[in-house]
Amino acid sequence: MNNKENKTIQKRGLGAKASRRLGNTVVYVLLILMTVIWMFPFFGIVLESFRVETTGQVSYMWPKQFGLDNYTRLFKETDFLIWFRNTGIMGVATAVFQTFFILSMSYVLSRLRFKGRKALMNLMLILGMFPGFLTMILIYKVFADLGLTMNMAPVGLIIVYCASSGMGYYVSKGFFDTIPKSLDEAARVDGATRFQVFYKVIMPLSKPIVIYTILMGFMAPWGDFMLASYLIHENSAGMSVAVGMFEWLSKTNVNTHYTMFCAAGVIVAIPVTLVFLMLQKYYVEGVTGGAVKG
Amino acid sequence: MKRLNDLDYLKLNKASAFLYKLKLFFCSVPSYFKKLGLAILTLFKNCGLAVKDEFVDIITTFTKGNWAVKLSFLIFGFGNFYYGQILRGILFLVFEAVFFAYMFVPSGGLYWLSKVNWFQKGATVGTVQGKFEYDMIYDTDIWVPGDDSVKVLLYGLLTVIFIVAFVCTWRMQVRQCRICMNITAKGKKVKSGKDDLRSVLDDQFHKTLLAIPLGGIFAFTVLPIIYMVLIAFTSYDAAHDGFSNLFSWMGFDHFNELLDFGEGGLGVAFGEILSWTLMWAFFATFTNYFLGMFVAIMINKKGIKIKKFWRTILVMTIAIPQFVSLLYVAKLFGSSGLIGKALIDWNWLPDSMLAANQLSLWQNPIASKILLIVLNIWVGIPYIMLMATGILMNIPQDLYESSRIDGASVWQQYSKITLPYMMFVMGPYLLTSFVGNLNNFNVIYLLTQNNQLINTELGTPGGVSVTYTDLLITWLYKMTLNSTDSKYYMASIIGILVFVVVAVLSLVVYNVIPSTRNEEDYK
Numbered sequence: 001m002n003n004k005e006n007k008t009i010q011k012r013g014l015g016a017k018a019s020r021r022l023g024n025t026v027v028y029v030l031l032i033l034m035t036v037i038w039m040f041p042f043f044g045i046v047l048e049s050f051r052v053e054t055t056g057q058v059s060y061m062w063p064k065q066f067g068l069d070n071y072t073r074l075f076k077e078t079d080f081l082i083w084f085r086n087t088g089i090m091g092v093a094t095a096v097f098q099t100f101f102i103l104s105m106s107y108v109l110s111r112l113r114f115k116g117r118k119a120l121m122n123l124m125l126i127l128g129m130f131p132g133f134l135t136m137i138l139i140y141k142v143f144a145d146l147g148l149t150m151n152m153a154p155v156g157l158i159i160v161y162c163a164s165s166g167m168g169y170y171v172s173k174g175f176f177d178t179i180p181k182s183l184d185e186a187a188r189v190d191g192a193t194r195f196q197v198f199y200k201v202i203m204p205l206s207k208p209i210v211i212y213t214i215l216m217g218f219m220a221p222w223g224d225f226m227l228a229s230y231l232i233h234e235n236s237a238g239m240s241v242a243v244g245m246f247e248w249l250s251k252t253n254v255n256t257h258y259t260m261f262c263a264a265g266v267i268v269a270i271p272v273t274l275v276f277l278m279l280q281k282y283y284v285e286g287v288t289g290g291a292v293k294g
Numbered sequence: 295m296k297r298l299n300d301l302d303y304l305k306l307n308k309a310s311a312f313l314y315k316l317k318l319f320f321c322s323v324p325s326y327f328k329k330l331g332l333a334i335l336t337l338f339k340n341c342g343l344a345v346k347d348e349f350v351d352i353i354t355t356f357t358k359g360n361w362a363v364k365l366s367f368l369i370f371g372f373g374n375f376y377y378g379q380i381l382r383g384i385l386f387l388v389f390e391a392v393f394f395a396y397m398f399v400p401s402g403g404l405y406w407l408s409k410v411n412w413f414q415k416g417a418t419v420g421t422v423q424g425k426f427e428y429d430m431i432y433d434t435d436i437w438v439p440g441d442d443s444v445k446v447l448l449y450g451l452l453t454v455i456f457i458v459a460f461v462c463t464w465r466m467q468v469r470q471c472r473i474c475m476n477i478t479a480k481g482k483k484v485k486s487g488k489d490d491l492r493s494v495l496d497d498q499f500h501k502t503l504l505a506i507p508l509g510g511i512f513a514f515t516v517l518p519i520i521y522m523v524l525i526a527f528t529s530y531d532a533a534h535d536g537f538s539n540l541f542s543w544m545g546f547d548h549f550n551e552l553l554d555f556g557e558g559g560l561g562v563a564f565g566e567i568l569s570w571t572l573m574w575a576f577f578a579t580f581t582n583y584f585l586g587m588f589v590a591i592m593i594n595k596k597g598i599k600i601k602k603f604w605r606t607i608l609v610m611t612i613a614i615p616q617f618v619s620l621l622y623v624a625k626l627f628g629s630s631g632l633i634g635k636a637l638i639d640w641n642w643l644p645d646s647m648l649a650a651n652q653l654s655l656w657q658n659p660i661a662s663k664i665l666l667i668v669l670n671i672w673v674g675i676p677y678i679m680l681m682a683t684g685i686l687m688n689i690p691q692d693l694y695e696s697s698r699i700d701g702a703s704v705w706q707q708y709s710k711i712t713l714p715y716m717m718f719v720m721g722p723y724l725l726t727s728f729v730g731n732l733n734n735f736n737v738i739y740l741l742t743q744n745n746q747l748i749n750t751e752l753g754t755p756g757g758v759s760v761t762y763t764d765l766l767i768t769w770l771y772k773m774t775l776n777s778t779d780s781k782y783y784m785a786s787i788i789g790i791l792v793f794v795v796v797a798v799l800s801l802v803v804y805n806v807i808p809s810t811r812n813e814e815d816y817k
Contacts, residue, residue, distance in 0.1 A: 020597065027592045034589070035607050038672070042614065044632065045622050057625060059635030101510065104503040112500045127515055129796040131733050131767055134789040135518035137525070137774060137782055141444050163514035166507030170726075195495035198503075222615040226735045230775060242617045249621050249744050258625070265618035276613035280606070284680055 045269075048262035056255035070263035079236045080264055083244040086154045087221050087268075090161070090240065095217035097162040102213050103206075106169035107198060110176035111184060124167050132164075136230045143231065153231040153238035160227055161220055171286055175209040176202070212286030215279050222272055241268050330801075352465070355472045363471045370464065373471025377478060381487030386467045393460050403453040409441060410450035411543065418540040419528060420446040443536030447528075451521060526786035532779050548783050552791075560784075563755035568795075570663070571765045574738075575731040578670045583724060585671055586678025587716060591708075593679070594686050605683070608676040616673070620740040623669060628745055629654035656745035659762040666763055670737050685719050686712070725803050729796050733767045756784045766792050 044061065051058075052067035074080050109121060139160060143149050148156030179202060187197045203210075221228070225242045232243050245264055248257035276283065298306075298314065306314060356364060362376035371386030397403035411417035420441030429436045474484045485493075494502050527543060534541035555561030593604050611619065626633045634654045637643050647658050655661040693711050702710070748759045757779030758772040770785040 024595070024597050027595055027598055030592060031598075031604050035604070038607055038611055041619055041623050041626070042610075044626070045618070048622075057628070057630050059630060059632055061632055101507045105507045108500045108503045114500045124511070125800075126797070127511070127519065129729065129800065130515075130519050130522075130793045131770070131789050132515070133733075133735070133767060133771060134522045134786060135515060137785070138448070138518040138521045139514065142448075160514065163510035166511050167515065193496040194499035195502075198499070219613075219615075223617060223736070225617055225740065226771065242615065246617065246621070246740075246743075249625065251744065254625075254744070262622065265622065269614045269618055272615060273610060273613040277606070277610070280609055283612075284605075284609070284684075 045262045045265050049266045051259050055259050057258045070259045074263050083239045083241045087240045090154050090221035091218040093158045094161045095214045098165040098217035099213045101166045105166040106172035110173045149231050150235040151238045156231050172209045208282045208285040211282040366471045377474040377484050406449040406453050409446045415545040418542040419443040420540050443541045522786045530782045560755045563752040575728050577667045578731040579728045582674035586675045587682045590679045590682035612676050616736050624741045689715050735767050739768050756781050
């Protein structure tokens with residue numbers, strides 16, 4: 001009896017090993033397939049950007065003739081550099097201000113207890129349910145009066161991106177929630193003011209979330225199309241890359257601008273991707289640590 | 295319905311256990327609504343009680359207070375001065391002075407308030423219509439500007455908010471006077487201006503930190519949202535832009551137009567777009583969720599090497615700005631794109647599409663919807679994968695060990711351990727991502743704008759032509775930006791309805807999923 005049981009366990013053990021190897025092979029195949037699918041567009045864009053034989057869209061992948069024509073055209077014939085500069089400025093400014101807004105908001109909601117805290121959080125939850133785009137109707141009117149649209153749109157957009165950013169406190173609040181309360185209490189017992197607790201105790205511990213917030217702020221203007229297109233209209237000097245490049249793929253422009261779009265895409269993607277990959281560790285920490293706690 | 299105890303429940307076979315659960319769920323629905331109704335009733339009751347308390351408190355403050363407190367009912371901060379809180383006294387007094395100055399100067403608060411004609415149906419917002427008048431000097435008609443409805447409404451709204459702030463401040467300083475009186479009566483000292491300044495970085499530190507972010511939220515979210523709600527009751531559009539033509543109050547007329555399913559109403563278009571929006575949000579959220587989790591489990595599987603590499607590949611797609619990758623991918627599937635052309639050459643398009651001369655997936659209503667959901671998986675999986683990885687690592691490994699010893703299969707481990715755990719932690723995220731997908735402008739607009747497939751059966755609802763794949767958010771975007779009519783009022787109404795949909799959904803979900811109950815649990 002005992003012997004028999006032993007045997008079955010042995011048999012199952014062997015089977016499990018074999019089946020695990022099989023399982024791993026399947027997983028590897030799936031992962032490689034996935035890598036191909038996910039990387040395919042990026043290779044496509046890079047190859048497309050070096051294509052010389054045509055400026056429009058073609059149905060084969062490998063360029064017949066490689067060259068830098070698209071890049072030289074990009075810098076000589078278009079306002080791309082202006083758009084790039086605009087977006088860069090917006091990215092840096094948004095990163096700075098947004099970080100300040102979000103961190104103070106989330107710190108207060110996470111670590112301080114005061115009257116009306118719950119009500120405040122509920123209010124922001126409810127406000128978040130309105131489509132944010134609609135606020136642009138009024139903001140556009142006011143900004144137009146103040147001269148913050150068209151050429152000055154980058155300034156207006158920085159204000160729009162930052163002003164309400166306090167509502168996106170969830171991720172960093174989740175992070176602050178994980179820092180033990182006893183640290184604050186110990187510091188308070190030692191006579192620190194709340195400001196000192198914030199500045200000298202919590203902030204040094206919060207490097208990952210600070211970097212995460214900066215990263216998110218920096219990336220926001222690169223990806224935003226909806227709000228930017230509203231404030232900028234068709235004014236080239238105030239455009240961000242997203243709004244400027246969007247027009248290149250419209251039905252009238254696509255045949256002359258398609259490969260140039262890809263070249264511009266490569267140039268836009270390089271700095272953002274580099275920054276992102278460098279700080280990836282913090283991004284992953286932010287997303288996995290904070291986002292799921294709501 | 296009778297609840298079974300655990301033992302009886304375990305005795306049931308699978309089918310009847312399922313039936314039992316189903317019955318339990320449906321039986322709980324009425325009681326759920328009853329609970330909801332009760333909660334709302336209690337809310338109202340509590341509000342009423344709070345208001346009553348306030349009034350009682352104000353009256354007792356007046357009757358029991360000394361002359362300084364009584365005088366502070368009229369002169370802001372008088373009590374503060376009396377009890378030696380000079381700093382607060384000055385602030386209150388200045389506030390009162392500014393308020394009255396603003397209200398009574400010519401073209402101040404009262405002037406704007408009187409111009410708005412609040413909610414009088416048919417009345418214009420603003421009273422003086424600008425017009426062309428003959429001018430002797432230039433010998434031609436020149437434009438004599440009148441009121442600008444947009445401005446009139448904005449200033450009117452700001453004035454109302456100022457009045458509310460005034461009443462609140464009045465209430466605050468009256469209460470403070472009373473507290474001062476009570477403290478002095480006990481023989482203690484009231485807080486000095488120095489104490490106040492010190493507390494800015496200490497006891498009141500939350501106010502210091504919150505001041506700027508909340509100010510921003512008020513000016514750029516709260517105020518515009520209230521304004522937008524008001525706009526929904528007016529006729530603000532390109533023809534009535536408020537400047538060259540005043541717009542007027544319409545009551546619920548436009549709401550009726552949107553919900554009118556007959557000829558000339560927008561009901562049919564609205565219903566169609568809303569149903570696709572909901573369908574899209576559902577599929578986009580859940581396909582991403584399950585597939586992202588699946589990918590995370592695959593990468594985390596024991597024995598899989600270079601985990602970091604696989605993750606980095608996916609994370610890179612987050613780094614590259616969406617408009618680059620999405621616009622490119624949209625073109626790939628176009629009729630002259632790499633994949634689109636291949637589909638034609640290899641005869642992979644269904645005959646029904648070829649017969650209708652639809653040469654790319656974007657040109658078929660159903661195919662384009664499916665394609666959008668598939669492409670959204672491509673966009674969304676990396677995020678979910680990252681999040682799920684974090685959670686997977688947190689699941690105690692001994693759970694898996696002990697279940698394996700008990701003979702659980704991989705599928706059982708997944709459905710009994712992994713999934714419930716994930717559901718618990720990611721419940722709130724699922725809701726936010728559902729709401730995010732309802733308003734997912736980027737994916738829909740960037741993928742379909744250059745491959746428009748106009749839904750001609752719907753005509754031009756709200757002055758714009760809509761595609762089969764338009765969400766409510768892209769519809770209202772087009773309405774305000776891409777159209778010559780610019781029906782702002784209709785955009786506002788749609789915005790309000792989006793809010794209603796989201797609010798109802800959230801309310802239900804928040805009451806169902808367990809992990810939203812207690813935030814302190816995580817600590």
